[in-house]
Amino acid sequence: MKKLYKNRLALLLPLMLVVALMSSCEDDDTGSPAIHYVRVANPESSDSLLAGAFLGDLIVVVGENLGGARELWFNDKQAVLIPTYITDQAIFVDIPNQAPTEVTNTIQIVFKDGSTLAYDFEVAISEPVLSSMTHEYAEVGSTTTITGDFFFEPITVSFTGNVEASVEVVDQNTLQVTIPEGAQSGPLTVSTNFGTTETSFHYKDERNIFLNYDDKNADGSWRPGLYVTDQHSLDGNYLKLSGNYSADSPREEGPVGDNHYESQFWGQAAGRPEGSLIPIPAEPQNYVLKFEAKVISWYASYLNICFSPWDNAGNQEVWTNAFNPRAIWGPWAAADQNFDTGGRWITVTIPLTDFMYDMDMNDSDEVEYTPSATKWNPDNTGGLSFWVLAAPMADNSPFEIYIDNVRIVEQ
Structure with missing residues (x-):
């Protein structure tokens, strides 16, 4: 109808x-x-x-x-x-x-x-449609935003653990809720007079986390990255990517002083079981990559996210387009200005269908991204690397990014 x-x-x-x-x-x-x-x-x-x-x-x-x-x-x-x-x-x-x-x-x-x-x-009128939660790891007592559609009062939001949240703000597409005491890891349930919906996303998602930089880290890979604990609101260690790009330095490969541009995770080298990071690797269209991120400052560089084979790509997953297309994340680009998360952590969601780009260097050594003709290969999904590359407009452009709880779950 x-x-x-x-x-x-x-x-x-x-x-x-x-x-x-x-x-x-x-x-x-x-x-x-x-x-x-x-x-x-x-x-x-x-x-x-x-x-x-x-x-x-x-x-x-x-x-x-x-x-x-x-x-x-x-x-x-x-x-x-x-x-x-x-x-x-x-x-x-x-x-x-x-x-x-x-x-x-x-x-x-x-x-x-x-x-x-x-x-x-x-x-x-449809039952509520739930799309995302700004911070899936928000602490008890903090306020977070749920986006979707058909949010009409009276409305209730319940967390796993059978506890109801306090709903602070309601409009048709946005809910602001305070995380209640007793909220447990799992889906939320949102109810209106027109129906009830359980979220596909989970609060404090524990599904298929393969990098938390504590007991699940990238050690053993060539450049596992820098793990730190200097940002609050999440437990344990996080990955830190930071540096300062200039127009004539678009692609630093590893640590340069206090700069850390890259974190490679190779499944075999890190001692993980053989296999794909994707629950059903032949169906990438049904899955999303998620992680929590906190951005202090970021402009004029892109986070390249590259799958690699389980048995070590030899650093070629970041340099070539031979294994699988890559995804790129650069939230500063929407407004073409410096981006930060206002001192808060957020949940980032990247559909696996967004892994669709090739990376190349032109004659001026500038990074270029083009739609990839590479066919998706589920055999090359046993590792995942992060690599920050400068955009052509980079000129004394610092970045400081924290990442935690890297997972692939159903969308």
Whole structure:
């Protein structure tokens, strides 16, 4: 029943012609208004009649003597009427995005003479949709943000351990909640009057962590990286990547003084069992790479994330494009300015389908990224390396990044 239109303008242009052709009847108020049916707005599916639709859907109310409509209500929410989309025979209208407070399951039209017309019609509202949690390792008593859709009060958020969170802020796409005492590792449950949803993400996710830089580290690899404990809010050690790039130094390979640009994790060298880091390596489209990160300062360099074979890539996973495409992460690029996380840890999610780039050096020794033609090879997923490479605009550009709890889980 739900129709999603990515280009509303492209849809409305042919409809405007239909409205114009029908407009000659607009003032023919010789009879009582009537609604015959409601249909989808797409001209190619105009015979698809509706008994209900979803928030935000564009529909057509079809009848007679409708030209005097001045208001149109779905339950207790008033829709926006555009005069050029109203004729005696049809009204094109978007269902409001707001959830009703009082549910009547009717359309009600108010006409210019004050008369009204009701028609049975259900506005279907989805159960909550949960997309992400800003910090999956947030401490008890701290506030974090959950994003998604269809967040309508009254709403409850429960953590594994059967404890309910205090919901501080609610809008349709965002919840701010305080982590309750007794919250345990596992999924959350969010409930509204329209349904209940369990999250695919976990609070304090313990699934498939292969790097926590404590008992699961990258030791044995050529450049395992620097482990530190100088940033609070998470337990134990973290990986620290830091340095300062200039335009003529785009690709430092390892520690240079206090600078640490790279951390390689090779499964065999680190003493891990043979096999892939991905639970089902042949289905990367179903999985995401996650880790917690804290950024003090970052501009003009990208974090390259490169899979390698279990039995040691010989450093070639970062230098070549032969094993698998790489992912790149550079949150500073969206606004082209220095990025930091405001002194907080965040959870980073990278779909494995985003591992899609080749890295090359041009004649000026600048780093370039291009879409990869390399076919995904599940055999080359037994290790994972991080390598910070400068973007061409780097010029005295420092970075300081902390990473922990590296895992691959279902999305």
